[in-house]
Amino acid sequence: MFLLETRQLMKHFGGIMAVNEISLSIEKGEILGMIGPNGSGKSTFVNLLTGIYTPDKGQTIFKNQDITTLPVHRITEIGIARTFQNLRVFQNISVMTNILIGRHAQIHNSLWEVYLRPLSAWKREKAAREKALEFLELAHLTDRRDELAKNLPYGEQRLLEICRALASEPELLLLDEPCAGMNPVEMDTLAEFIQRIKASGTTIFIIEHNMRFIMAVAERIVVLNMGKKFKEGSPLEIQSDRGVQSIYLGEEEDV
Amino acid sequence: MPKISKKSAVKFNVISHLAVIAGLAVLPFIIENPYYLGITNLILIYTILCMGLNLILGYTGLLSLGHAAFYGLGGYATAILMTRYGFSFLPALIISGLLALIFGMLLGVPTRKVRGDYFCLLTIAFGEIFRLVAQAWIPFTGGAMGIVGIPIPRIFSWTIRSETDFYYLGLILVVFTYLSLVLLTASRFGRAFVAIREDELAASVMGINTPAYKILAFSIGSFYAGLAGSYLAVYQTTITPSSFRLDESCLMIIMVIVGGMGSLLAPISGVIIMTLATEAFRSLADYRMLIIGVIMVTVLLFRPQGLFGTAAFKD
Known part of the structure; x- marks a missing residue:
């Protein structure tokens, strides 16, 4: 197929x-x-x-x-997710946040839920964080989750970019x-x-x-x-x- | 350095927050001088304005030089609703915010796809158009004389009359602004704004509808300016077009840049420094701008990300 x-x-x-x-x-x-x-x-x-x-x-x-x-x-x-030839991770943001941005389309919180039902929005955020950790695990980047992306060595930034793409499943x-x-x-x-x-x-x-x-x-x-x-x-x-x-x-x- | 356990860090965090809240709550009893309290209220207004602008400029990376126009929209809306249509303050406040939000959207739609510098020019144009309309449409806005005699605001049984009353009203608005921004920036929406700032193409590849999110950031940021304008109207009891000139938009940008972009509380430091500087050098009249300029250049040279910011301008 x-x-x-x-x-x-x-x-x-x-x-x-x-x-x-x-x-x-x-x-x-x-x-x-x-x-x-x-x-x-x-x-x-x-x-x-x-x-x-x-x-x-x-x-x-x-x-x-x-x-x-x-x-x-x-x-x-x-x-369909992709990475770029000339590496485009979000430099000034933590590794974890990079993955969460990659997961944007999978976090189904609407603006109303964010404002008016913050608890249920927060639960989805928490689930997204746990899921993000799984992707970091896959690339052995779990220890790096709180570092800014720009502080990672080049090879790891490449892996991070792939992880970020994977996060949209x-x-x-x-x-x-x-x-x-x-x-x-x-x-x-x-x-x-x-x-x-x-x-x-x-x-x-x-x-x-x-x-x-x-x-x-x-x-x-x-x-x-x-x-x-x-x-x-x-x-x-x-x-x-x-x-x-x-x-x-x-x-x-x-x- | 001794390692701080997570539990004690949380405890410290809670205690420091409570201390700040308590400090803010009793502040009018410490500053009894009405002149100083007036300056404090000015700081509160600019804090609301700059927190909103920070969402647009610091988080989403859109350089808007039209923030004063949204501030003015809120001011005129409240002035007109309360003097001519007999609205009480609370509905006028809410309508003022929403009106700024709607105008933010209206300006956002045609500008959503233009590049940064053109966006900036269009916001300047919008600001000037607003000011000229306010000056020229005399039957509706009162022209250069503005609107006078805005009634004393009441919220339920609370009559807001003294500097202290206005301090608490401003504080409530600041807290509302802060808390609603905490909810927004900690969500996928806030992350999407930051992603757009960092790399717009990459952001769209993450599934972010970048034009729509730019409009969203711009109109939500403008909403807070509308609230601040509404507060200004009842605080001054008059509203004139000269309060909403391009200088005012520039001053807000300087406050955000000096305080620091991209973190919620950082702009407050810029607001305090700039408001105090303008007040302290009041005797110098227009030469004050010289000192403001020196402060900004010094900060940008030594700390491009601002005093407490996380994001700097990109090359």
Whole structure:
């Protein structure tokens, strides 16, 4: 069963075709990877899926529902969460509050309850705090809960950003270059964390530059080149594909 | 440093709160001089205004230079309702707050998607429009002379007449403002405001409808300004457009910045320092602004987050 499907998704900026008729599907429960050289349209593609950009043409279907034109916050509410390539945790706020903000859509207190039924609102807040601790546990960040996010080492901030996305209890988690700037040890921690997320039943879509990482983590890989889908297959197939090698390394005669 | 147990920390917290409440309750008996009590009442008014502005500026990160207009809306609403339509104070107070809230929403809707600096310009424009209308619409607002003879307020059997009475009325409003803001800022709404301040795009990805939350913060913050204006109307018994100039909005911003943004009580320190400074240098007339400027620059140089604040302006 497909969890998410894109149909001929297209987006151009001026004369540049950033995403050109990309159709792909993400199956429930899998870890799908996406690779491609710089400027091949990977980040634009994620921005299209999450509503930050609206496509010029094409459709996005999530759980049999057309989400192509939904605003960003609605897409989060129906179950897609994401992280950013250039790390966007809320710097001046505690780790715990970061997670609670991530849980925004799951805390169903209305303004009236906040003011007029503060006790029942407080109970929901307390439940949210307990739940937030579970996510911190998953990333081994429980001891850090009261620290400001900016005081965490880089690798932990990356994990925190993923935790914050998980806190909305998404069915689909999009990770945009999660290991950018990480050292090999941090990468191992991340790979292990991703496996734990998958085990909890979340479908994961990873965009990544680091080949070693993506080959080890993803079950299926889509290759983009110049805004188009170039190839799709298992990590082994992609690794041994001469076409893929050439878009990364250039044609043999160029070398 | 010896480790303080959680239980004794809570106990200390309760005791210190009780001490503050007791101190505030008996303050008029300590400051007997009506002039000083008058300054205290001014501090209470600015505390309400700045707590509301802090929600907009310190929590949500929206630079509003039109706060005085909402203050004025509340003032004129109470003045007109009480002098012309025979309203008693309590309903006039509530309507004044709600009117500021509604105008906050009306201004918030068209400005919800503009970037920070444009938002700031639009609030200045709104403030000026308000002041000009108040000055020019003579049959309704009394023009530059304003509205005089606002009746003495009564709440049930309590007639509010002396400086001490007004002190307690102001204190009740401050406590109401504080408690309602505690409820709001500790909820997912307050966190959403902070998230917008920190990173608006990331906030929307967290499922926060950022335009709607910006309107919400702006109109709730303006609501308190309406209450403060209503208090001012009955306290002064007159209301004139000159009380609601752009200078006034700037002064409130300075108070919030000096006291500290993003924490509920921090702006109070800014309010106290700035009110006392303006009073102490009253003899210098307009040159007072020079001293206020020096205070602000000094604070910003050494403590960009304000005296007790948690949030600073971003680059």
